[in-house]
Amino acid sequence: MTNRRDFLKKAGVVTAAAGASALAAPAVHAQSSPIRWRLQTYAGPALAEFVVKGMVDDFNKAANGQMEIELFFADQLVPTGELFRAMQRGTIDMVQSDDDSIAAPVDISVFGGYFPFGTRYSLDVPVLFEQYGLKEIWEEAYGEVEGVKWLSAGSWDPCNFATKEPINSLADLKGKRIFTFPTAGRFLTRFGIVPVTLPWEDVEVALQTGELDGIAWSGITEDYTVGWADVTNYFLTNNISGAWCGSFFANQEKYDELPDHLKTLLKLAMDSSHYFRQQWYWGGEAKLRVNGDKLKLTTIPEEEWATVEAEAIKFWDEIAATSERTARVVKIFREYNDVMAKAGKPYRYT
Template sequence: MNKQTNTSKLSRRAALGLGAGIGAGLVAAPLAAPALATEQGAVLEWKMVTSWPKNLPGPGITAQRLCDRIGKMSGGRLNVRLFAAGELVPSLGVLDAVGSGTAQIGHSASFFWQGKMPASVFFTAIPFGLLPQEHITWIEQGGGQALWDELYEPFNVKPVMAGNTGVQMGGWFKREINSLEDLKGLTIRMPGLGGEVMRRLGATPVNLAPGDIFPSLQSGVVDATEFLGPWSDRAMGFQKIVKSYYAPGFHEPNGTGEALLNKTAFEGLPEDLQAIVLEACQAENARSLAESDWENAGSLQALQEEDGVTVKFYPQDVLAALKSTSVEVLEEFAAKDDLSGRIHESYRAALKRLAPWSNVSLRHFLAARDGEA
């Protein structure tokens, strides 16, 4: 790195908003256009805030690897320092922190912003919706990215896919689910539209930050929880409290993680660094999905063979009720506002186009491979 005067360092920090509040309660002033970012050889320092405990298997590892990848691909011209949940801002404060300039990049999941923009849930997962590869196809080929950009525009944030934890599990339940009656009065950690489906069937959904789930399950604040898949769930330690692990993850058939880019900081980068950031996100999206599938398979086996966990399945009548209620929730959701309706219609069109191909290419092949055809 070339030596620079204190004045140039301060100018760069001011231009990028790096001198903004370093505590969770402080809000940075809007970022000015980072003029020095266009200087060849200039070294830029970004902050990443995340919703995850540091190095959590799955999204926590993805976030750190994304920081490392950007630094390496840029030849050290753009360095990203990671702040895990609670280190700079709260777990659920990532969107606001990035939009305001407290950090230039964040890593989270879109359904955490449901209270600010209900349609955000579509960009992680919706009940009985798109599988991981189908979701990627919608975002990249079916117009999903443009709608995602439009939704986040008022927050001064550009969202991009940057990680995927794959197909999710249904969750950890302290009591067996044998009928719809067993859902009534159940307090469950389940964000997104899946939580609303559960509510309509008599449960009480709560939205807990990842770091709050284990103590809430342990203390009895919640009777059940979902999180991600076996790899991340085992690392969180849920198997130490509960031994019944339910499938399928009707509420999250996909696990897209998002990189949130402060638009002012991102657009102020030279074109090659912008391309590096986007390509790093795309590369991490593919790598993390492969990693999640591999690690989930091994962790599921370990949960059963080493931890005494029993995998159980929702009864068919419960799944039928969950699906019919999901249709009602989505139809009501689509009527909220024009943008929500357009997102819902685009998502539904993608599902209608892709499902028959997935049925022919995947369902029947898997049945044949397993000797069930």
């Protein structure tokens, strides 16, 4: 009988403890709920598959239930031009785009996207940021803007023209309605081009209806990937920039709330994304020029194209005059390109 009483007492203690655990379960569950972020990219679904989806999938898997990023495509939640403000408000937690397209309210936004002849090859972008001081300048500039954290910059593809009619000289560009980036479009008006701004998803239809004569948005890899090679006929091998410069950004408050290990994981995922794009674009540009069967290649003679490069240097001077900080960036571009030119092959061939 004594043993039975002892057993019942112990059982009651265990039952009470189990009941307490059951009551506490919702609180424990709430604490373990994953952090959820919404990321919107500049890219449509077909392109996002290569430029950002892998990074999101890998991060979500490695976060092991502690955090989850939900991916949205170009203009899906807000128009691309409103992304910066939406991120400041917390409507979107993270953005992948160039500074120029999202109308970032910083003087250096003109260097995002395609800054004319600032780069020749995709490796130029990470070297400029990691070895020549652009990283610190970007951190400085965005540190002056409330609510947004600049995270990381990387390179994409070069900026070539894909058009419905052949371009064999600068004269052929005059009057052409071209979909391009804000700063690139501002520069290209010097050659008679009419820049056109449209939602990304409307570009293919605009090429079919004649609203656009062509695009200066990407290299040949994207033309094939997103379907633009199906509605244009020619690809101009001359480019106005060797690599698009894009970045990841986040809402400052949401970023500050992340534990350090998730911040580190996010950095590793972004770095992995930058690396993937390096090889995907570099290989794709060459392969499709040689083996692609949809676009006929054309080229403006080097001596004529040199006038475009010379005009770009004047454009740099104009940008440098806008602020002390843009002057510092232009100085870095000059120093870097001077080093590359003096280094010779394979860094620079001309």
